[in-house]
Amino acid sequence: MLSQYAHAAWRLQGGLLDSPPSAIAQTRDGYIWIGSRSGLLRFDGVSFHHWQSPAGQVKLRDPVVSLLGAQDDSLWIGTVHGLFHWKEHRLIAFPRYVSRIDAIAEGSNGTIWLARSRLGMDRRGPLCRVSGEKVHCFGVADGVPFDGGSALAVDAAGAVWMGGVASILRYSSDGHVSVYPMKSSILKGLPSAVSCLSADPSGGVWVGIAYAGPGLGLEYFENGRYSSTHVPAFASSRLRVTTTYRDRSGSLWVGTSNDGLYRIEGHSIQHYSSLDGLSSNDVHQFMEDAEGDLWVITSNGIDRFRDLAVTTYSLAQHLSSNEIDSVFTSRDGSVWSLSDGGINVLKRGVVTAVRLRRQITGKQLEASLEDREGRVWIAMDKGLYLYSQGRFLPVTRRSGKPIGPVLSMAQDPAGLIWCVSLGHGDNKLFHFDPATRIAEPAGVQQAYLFRVIPDIHQGVWTLSIQGEVAHLVHGKNADILEYKLRPPGKQVSTILQGTGGTLYIWSTSGLTLVRGSRHRFLPGISGDACLHTYSDIFDRGGNMWVASRCGITRYAARDVKEWWRASKLTFHHPLRLGPSDGVAVSGPVFTPAVSRSADGRLWFATDNGLQTLDPADLSLNANPPPVFVERLLADHHVYPLANLVRLPARSRDLEIDYTALSFPSPRKVFFRYRLRGYDDGWQNAGTRRQAFYTNLEPGKYSFQVIACNNSGVWNQQGAALNFIVMPAWYQMPWFRFLAVLAILGILTALYLRRVSLIEREMTLRFSERMTERMRIARELHDTLLQAMQGLVLSISSFSSQAVVSSEVREELERSLDHADRLLVSGRNRIRDLRGEGGESETLLASLSTLVSQIFGSASSKVRFTCEGIARPIHAFAREEVLMIASEALSNACFHSDADEVQVQVSYHDNAFRIAIRDNGNGFDAGASPEGHFGIRGMRERAADIGAHLEVQSAPGHGTEVCVTVAAERAYEQPSGWLRRRFRRLRH
Missing domain, CATH: 2.60.40.10 (Immunoglobulins)
Structure with missing residues (x-):
């Protein structure tokens, strides 16, 4: 029924529409187009946008009265003054045909037909066919006698039907024209009466007439005859029909100018007007979109009707109340619902009420049950009754007193009926034989029960408010407690048993599964509204349906099967239905709150009506959205x-x-x-x-x-x-390239400036040191060397005059020879202090001289290696390096007892390096003996030139002395090194 459809309306008062709409169409790309007095609007489901043609194209300024979304994804636009065609981002006008385009239709072969009026002096006729950008119209000469056309339809045979003032005509595919006038005298002298036409698959045509009266309103034309609709209790001649539409399901929608709309579905007539929420009773047009929604254009806005996955029965469908307390389905296919308004039975779409006898006290209907014999048990707030042949037979205790309000009932496999009753302190459990209707308290004490369900094998399962689950069996002599469990979690709400015997117990913390004497708890997401469950049931396919605060959720059978092996609740294919699908999110206190009928449909009791869905046909939207x-x-x-x-x-x-x-x-x-x-x-x-x-x-x-x-x-x-x-x-590449070059140039200039400053500093320090050394050299020459030379001359004169033995004389001569060598060595050191001699020698040559002086005849055990290309070394750095090398070679010669000494000189681009290694005795490099200043002196010399000195040695493993000097402090020509750097980067 229409009242069970989802209805939405966009009214002029809402401000989204600035003028009354007049036409609607959907193009194949999915957009919905609205024609109005202010032009053309495009709607995407959320926003209405005024549409304008692209710049440089013809403009659409006239009120739009008709629209058609064509098969070629284009849009035909009829205005009060002509025709336009929007295709492939181009708006085409047809200026030669200035008239009102009342209707546009498309044949199965894609041919476009027009019905136009207000032709003025244009005698080309009201029926036109469009081919490409050419229009051909048919008038009196072609057998079309109308002055104007008001409606169009194309039937299955390809014939075109057009409505006029008081007639309709059929233009067949071979060009034959047949005119069928109406016999009503009321139409004489009136404006165009035929407002709409809809072709019927059977070959007939539905004719809508804008005036009411005998033979008017809604007529059906077939085989040359007009007839009124033959539907009981529906007077179609009283309607002022403005538009008709046949939807995909075959239903006929009829719009009127003053009475809203009607839907004719077989012999069922449904009416919907402004009293039901329609935006206006003046209906102009219908359209069914690609997703099956039905759109209605009225004088006051736009309405949309949508079939829902969940159908609701309420007061509008003649239920006694919207607040349903329990529901069950009987064997004959009827659905029983209990509410505070009474008992209703729904069968074959018809709702009937069960009359309650006057002697039955109480107003609150509660739990209900149909047992395996087809007997119906109804609980009210004063007791429990068997409903049989229109009579209510009470269930009492042996004392004759009623058992009180019943929350839940179940029949076990043995036929015994169990029920949870209120009003006995802690909710008592009773059971009785349906034949006797005498209830006995269960022999097992359980507190605060609120649910009882049958076990598939024997006995029943009970659930308490505190979350305690128990399996009870009625024995010959006493009731037996077979199993008891308090699952983890809080606020336990529902209990359900599957066909295999597994129990499913929902709580706000998750789901507990019980299988035999084993159980598993699957935690859910904290605060998930879907864990606040009201009812649950399995469909024929093994899918679990759960009604909860978040709606109705379907958990696929494969998910349910995997839960026993899972560590938490996982859903691979859940389907969730919410308010937009028609779900009323609420649930009753009593049971059953859900039931499955023989046809597979599921029925839910809610506070907003009786709701049903068909798991096999959910009317889901399978169209991916454009x-x-x-x-x-x-x-x-x-x-x-x-x-x-x-x-x-x-x-x-x-x-x-x-x-x-x-x-x-x-x-x-x-x-x-x-x-x-x-x-x-x-x-x-x-x-x-x-x-x-x-x-x-x-x-x-x-x-x-x-x-x-x-x-x-x-x-x-x-x-x-x-x-x-x-x-x-x-941000252009060339600018970035120039910026990089500029930065490199600046860095190069800064680097060269730094090198220049270092060179200047080293030259100044070298000059100061040379001045000091020359002073020292003069002092040594004028004092020590002169005194030693005088001493040598005095001893030599003495030895030549004194009379001594030959042995003493030889010793004196050896001493004098040694003194001469000392004088020569002193003069050489003075020459070195003055910086004279050796400057033109290469570093390797100077090292070779050092080795010869220190090792003498043992020079052969010293081996030289050189890496890189030799470069001139700063004099200051060169001298310090040679002094460090001299100290290291002296230590290797006189103290290490080495068999082999290696001198390695490395000329790298970024540093100069000299390493002296021996395989001698070695020493503890971490401890320098007192009084030995060799290593300390080497470190001081290295620090003077900003070099890094590294000494590695260990007892029995030889010694390695390595000096590393940065390139800018070592080499005289760093610019050459820079050029080589650039050359390397280019390659």
Whole structure:
């Protein structure tokens, strides 16, 4: 019924529409188009946008009165002054045919037909056929006698039907015209009466007439005859029909000018007017969209009707109350519902009420049950009754007293009926034989019970408010407690047993499964509204349906089977139905709160009516929504969409508007998007239809967006927009290259400046040291050497005059020879102090001289190696390096007892390095003996030239002395090193 459909309305008072709508159509891309006095609007389910043709094209300024979404994905637009065609982003006008386009229709072969009026002096006729951009009209010369056409329809044979003032005509595919006038005299002198035509698959035509009266209103024309509709209690001639429409299911929708709309479905007539929520009783047009929704254009807005997955029966369907306390289905297919208003039985779509006898006290109907013999048991707030042949027979205790209000009932496999009764302190459990109706208290004490269900083998299961679960069996002599468990979790709400015997116990903390003497607890998500359950049941396919605060959820059979092996609640294929699917989120206290009828339908008792769904036919939306990028804004400026949009340099704030065309429930349309070149992955946008980006770097980007419809079906292809952010002049590659060169030039200049400063500092220090050394050399020459030379001369004179033995004389001569050598050595050191001699020698030559002086005849055990290309060394650094080398060689010669000494000189681009290694005795490098200043002196000399000295030695493992000097402090020509660096970079 229409009252069970989802209905939405957009009224003029809401401000979304600025003028009354007059026409509606949907193009194959999914957009819905609305014609109105103010022009053309495009609707995406959320927003109405005034549509304008692109710049440079013809403009649409006239009121729109008719629309057609054609098979070729184009839109035909009829206005009060002519025809327009929007196709492939181009608006085409037909200026030669200035008239009112009242109706547009399309044949199965794609031919477009027009019905036009207000022709004025145009005698080309009211019926026109469009081929490409050519229009051919048929008038009196072609057998069309009408001055104007008001309605069109194309039948299955390809014939075109047109309505006029008081007649309709049929234009067959071979060009034959047949005219069928109406016999009503009321139409004489009136304006065009035929307001609409709808072709019937049987070959007839439904004719809508804008006036009421005998033979008017809604007529059916077939085989040359008009007839009124033959539906009981429906007077179609009293209607002022404005529009008709035949939907995909075969139902006929009829719109009137003053009485809302009607739907004719077989012999069923359903009426819907402004009293029911229609935006206006003046209906102009119907349209069924691609998703099956039915749209209605009225004088005051737009309405939409949608069939729901969940159907509700309420007061509107003649139930006694909307608050249903319990529901069960009987063997004969009828559905029983209990409420505070009484008992209702729904059978074959008809609701009947069960009359309650006057002697039955109480108003609150509670739990209910049909046993295996087909007997119906009804609980009221004063007791429990068997309903049989219109009579209510009470169930009492042996004392004759009623058992009190009943929360829950169940019949065990042995036929015994168990019930949980209130009003006995802690909720007492009773059982009785249906034949005697004498209730006995259960022999096992359990507190605060509120649920009882049958076990598939024997006995029953009970559930307490405190969460305690127990299995009870009625024995010959006493009731037996077979099993008892208190599952983890709080606020236990429902208990259900599967066909295999597994128990499913829902709580706000999760789900407990009981199988035999074993149980498992599967924790859920804390605070999940779906864990606040009201009722649950299995369908024929083994899927579990659970009614909860979040709606009705279907857990697939494969998920249910995997729960026993799972560690937590997992759902691979859940289906959740909510308010947009017709679900009323609430649940009763009593049982059964859900039942399954013989045809497989599920019935739920709620506080908002009796609800039902067919698990095999949920009317789900299987159409992936078309997705579009609608607008691109950069810094609040709109850019036309193209294959590649070019955005100007320094575009700062970017906004991309997108949409998905799914109309049943736009609030359940969810989006994901990503910007290739910026985003790492998909962004979940929820229902938001805009994406924002700021300060994008210059380059190419691709924006992609996908969406799902209200049933969770995703359009994985989605839509894409490619754009490029142009670089500013300072972001161009050539500018960046020049900037890099400039930075390199600055760094090079700074480096050379640094080298120059170091050279200057070293030259100054060397000059100061040479001055000091020359002073020392003069002092040594004038004092020590002169005194020693005088001493040698005196001893020599003495030895020549004194009379001594030959042995003493020889000893004196050896001493004098040694003194001469000391004098020569002293003069050499003075010459070195003055910096005279040796400057022209290479470093290797100087090292070779040192080795010869120190090792003498043992020079052969010293081996030289050289790495790199030899370069001139700063005099200051050269002298210190030679002194360090001299000390290291002396130690190797006189103290290490080495068999082999290796001298390695390395000329690297970034440093100069000399290493002296021996395989002698070695020593503890961490402890320098007192009085030995060799290593200390080497370190001081290294520090003077900013070098790094490293001494490695260990007893029995030889010694290695390594000096490393940075290139700018070691080499005289660092610029050559820099040039070699550049050469290496180029290659």
